[in-house]
Amino acid sequence: MGSFHLTKMALRNLVSKPATRLYPLEPPVYTSMTKGHVVNDIDTCILCSICERKCPATALTVDKPNRTWTINPFSCVQCSTCVRICPTKSLRMEPDYTASAVSMQSLTMTKPSEEPSEEPQS
Ligand code: SF4
Ligand code: SF4
Known part of the structure; x- marks a missing residue:
């Protein structure tokens, strides 16, 4: 009885699609539930530090004087x-x-300085 089930399973696996993907040749398909990783659009960031204060894992650092978000x-x-x-x-x-890495490095983004305002004409 056991060998019958084994043969059935082997035959089914011979004709069905593989359960694994040929990564990295086949890119992974992410579901809508995948959390992934955090990305900051530094141009719209105002360096307010709210994210740093609320992060439960202390993973964020905002340095307003140096205009960086890490x-x-x-x-x-x-x-x-x-x-x-x-x-x-x-x-x-x-x-x-997050991409794999050989060392545990942080990612720092620097907000470009604001353009100096034009001198008022006299
Ligand atoms: S510092 Fe954090 S919370 Fe504030 S704007 Fe930038 S990303 Fe958003
Ligand atoms: S752990 Fe911190 S940086 Fe990561 S998603 Fe949560 S709040 Fe954002």
């Missing part, structure tokens, strides 16, 4: 809290996972 992707737990509370909606979750 995320430690190895501390981030993909909870999306920062995305929900960002007042300018500059944060979003991208569905793909």
